[in-house]
Amino acid sequence: xxxxxxxxxxxxxxxxxxxxxxxxxxxxxxxxxxxxxxxxxxxxxxxxxxxxxxxxxxxxxxxxxxxxxxxxxxxxxxxxxxxxxxxxxxxxxxxxxxxxxxxxxxxxxxxxxxxxxxxxxxxxxxxxxxxxxxxxxxxxxxxxxxxxxxxxxxxxxxxxxxxxxxxxxxxxxxxxxxxxxxxxxxxxxxxxxxxxxxxxxxxxxxxxxxxxxxxxxxxxxxxxxxxxxxxxxxxxxxxxxxxxxxxxxxxxxxxxxxxxxxxxxxxxxxxxxxxxxxxxxxxxxxxxxxxx
Amino acid sequence: xxxxxxxxxxxxxxxxxxxxxxxxxxxxxxxxxxxxxxxxxxxxxxxxxxxxxxxxxxxxxxxxxxxxxxxxxxxxxxxxxxxxxxxxxxxxxxxxxxxxxxxxxxxxxxxxxxxxxxxxxxxxxxxxxxxxxxxxxxxxxxxxxxxxxxxxxxxxxxxxxxxxxxxxxxxxxxxxxxxxxxxxxxxxxxxxxxxxxxxxxxxxxxxxxxxxxxxxxxxxxxxxxxxxxxxxxxxxxxxxxxxxxxxxxxxxxxxxxxxxxxxxxxxxxxxxxxxxxxxxxxxxxxxxxxxxxxxxxxxxxxxxxxxxxxxxxxxxxxxxx
Numbered sequence: 001x002x003x004x005x006x007x008x009x010x011x012x013x014x015x016x017x018x019x020x021x022x023x024x025x026x027x028x029x030x031x032x033x034x035x036x037x038x039x040x041x042x043x044x045x046x047x048x049x050x051x052x053x054x055x056x057x058x059x060x061x062x063x064x065x066x067x068x069x070x071x072x073x074x075x076x077x078x079x080x081x082x083x084x085x086x087x088x089x090x091x092x093x094x095x096x097x098x099x100x101x102x103x104x105x106x107x108x109x110x111x112x113x114x115x116x117x118x119x120x121x122x123x124x125x126x127x128x129x130x131x132x133x134x135x136x137x138x139x140x141x142x143x144x145x146x147x148x149x150x151x152x153x154x155x156x157x158x159x160x161x162x163x164x165x166x167x168x169x170x171x172x173x174x175x176x177x178x179x180x181x182x183x184x185x186x187x188x189x190x191x192x193x194x195x196x197x198x199x200x201x202x203x204x205x206x207x208x209x210x211x212x213x214x215x216x217x218x219x220x221x222x223x224x225x226x227x228x229x230x231x232x233x234x235x236x237x238x239x240x241x242x243x244x245x246x247x248x249x250x251x252x253x254x255x256x257x258x259x260x261x262x263x264x265x266x267x268x269x270x271x272x273x274x275x276x277x278x279x280x281x282x283x284x285x286x287x288x289x290x291x292x
Numbered sequence: 293x294x295x296x297x298x299x300x301x302x303x304x305x306x307x308x309x310x311x312x313x314x315x316x317x318x319x320x321x322x323x324x325x326x327x328x329x330x331x332x333x334x335x336x337x338x339x340x341x342x343x344x345x346x347x348x349x350x351x352x353x354x355x356x357x358x359x360x361x362x363x364x365x366x367x368x369x370x371x372x373x374x375x376x377x378x379x380x381x382x383x384x385x386x387x388x389x390x391x392x393x394x395x396x397x398x399x400x401x402x403x404x405x406x407x408x409x410x411x412x413x414x415x416x417x418x419x420x421x422x423x424x425x426x427x428x429x430x431x432x433x434x435x436x437x438x439x440x441x442x443x444x445x446x447x448x449x450x451x452x453x454x455x456x457x458x459x460x461x462x463x464x465x466x467x468x469x470x471x472x473x474x475x476x477x478x479x480x481x482x483x484x485x486x487x488x489x490x491x492x493x494x495x496x497x498x499x500x501x502x503x504x505x506x507x508x509x510x511x512x513x514x515x516x517x518x519x520x521x522x523x524x525x526x527x528x529x530x531x532x533x534x535x536x537x538x539x540x541x542x543x544x545x546x547x548x549x550x551x552x553x554x555x556x557x558x559x560x561x562x563x564x565x566x567x568x569x570x571x572x573x574x575x576x577x578x579x580x581x582x583x584x585x586x587x588x589x590x591x592x593x594x595x596x597x598x599x600x601x602x603x604x605x606x607x608x609x610x611x612x613x
């Protein structure tokens with residue numbers, strides 16, 4: 001809050017708001033903390049449930065706090081070969097989908113932002129419309145396609161499908177960023193003797209870093225959390241990604257709620273690491289990308 | 293996301309000294325060379341499956357046809373089956389549309405409130421709340437759903453215990469998952485809780501573009517916070533609200549895991565299906581691929597209409613700017 005804000009806050013605007021003004025500096029931070037707590041509540045539930053035996057989790061009457069503690073759930077999960085193969089699949093698929101989306105989206109976004117050509121508007125509209133496609137509605141067609149190509153149960157099929165569903169958003173975000181960079185910057189680079197490719201790499205990409213970060217985060221999270229396509233396509237237990245694999249902890253045959261919640265906590269770690277690595281650019285990217 | 297389609301793009305500038313002749317020849321083909329990647333991906337992985345599903349929706353395609361590989365063309369029979377009777381109109385469509393409407397309204401209202409709160413927090417606390425919002429947004433729908441299912445478990449859930457302790461529920465309890473209304477109340481909670489942190493950040497980002505001077509001036513004129521919100525913030529933020537509302541609508545119409553992974557949602561309780569789940573269960577669980585595809589086409593058409601509204605809203609915003 002700037003000094004100006006504080007000056008403004010002292011000025012009484014309407015009678016009756018004076019009492020509110022006095023308690024506001026104490027009430028608002030408390031509400032802020034509560035909101036943060038509500039945001040993170042599911043993680044709290046998962047963490048508490050990861051440290052208690054499965055029987056305690058499902059014992060009636062319910063209890064938020066463990067009545068009996070169990071400390072080795074995480075080591076059980078990390079020692080479980082199934083879990084490790086799901087983690088591996090998720091890492092490979094999410095990373096490769098993200099890389100593919102960026103490689104394909106950057107030239108397209110740059111070009112549509114910088115040049116006018118016949119079909120440009122049609123291309124952008126097509127990209128926009130694909131954003132509405134529901135994976136659930138297409139999943140049978142997707143399955144048939146990969147089945148015909150003999151690629152059911154392969155990483156490649158899942159990587160390409162995830163990339164396709166996230167391409168639209170990345171292209172739009174990056175298109176917005178490239179459009180917002182003044183043409184003069186590029187011209188200056190040209191005058192200094194940069195080729196177009198060098199300009200894109202050395203001048204434009206650093207300037208669009210917030211947009212790239214946003215596109216990377218969106219794609220990675222979407223691919224990391226994708227469920228319905230993986231559920232249909234990855235029938236081989238060892239090749240399932242985490243969201244599908246996790247559901248096998250609680251089935252008609254086994255009821256490992258403790259491991260389910262511990263695995264869910266571990267599943268979020270790569271995303272949090274990604275957040276931490278690019279945190280500085282992230283909020284700027286979300287803001288600039290979404291409101292121009 | 294509110295990016296202009298109409299703004300004039302800069303004319304192509306080619307450095308004549310660097311590449312004199314080849315450039316001119318490749319000029320017409322080059323855009324499509326660079327756009328070939330996305331076009332290939334979109335056509336091969338999104339448009340082909342849509343065509344495939346549409347063709348399937350006109351065929352009888354059950355287990356017998358899967359084995360024989362000879363589906364029979366049956367015209368509109370699958371659509372007739374989906375559209376006839378009360379099931380679509382009284383169960384599935386309300387489960388999809390009313391659910392989405394309530395979830396979108398809740399997401400946008402809560403997101404706006406949190407965004408306004410963020411404006412009034414100190415920088416450190418603000419960073420903390422934004423950080424938790426991002427982490428909340430990254431929660432997989434699958435694990436989030438398990439948490440809500442556990443919280444509302446009819447036997448060992450903490451909601452049951454709390455309500456009994458408060459005297460608001462009979463000791464024999466109540467199975468929220470078998471009743472359609474309470475099932476969807478839980479689903480709405482799940483989806484709003486998952487969706488509004490991100491919407492809050494987006495709206496907060498938009499709020500910071502509203503010029504401070506307008507609020508100053510209105511304040512001097514004696515407008516209170518409520519009045520300033522409706523007369524300054526809302527009109528100026530219309531493009532942002534339009535985008536978050538329509539994006540939430542598209543997301544909430546596509547909800548799958550949050551329903552499918554709740555008790556009964558995976559096929560045993562048809563009362564709680566939405567369009568997506570009904571399509572999936574018909575195709576994958578019951579091997580009625582033709583019917584499932586017809587439902588999928590209906591879902592796609594509904595989403596297409598929403599997207600049209602989205603595109604029109606974007607264009608209109610651009611004209612205003």
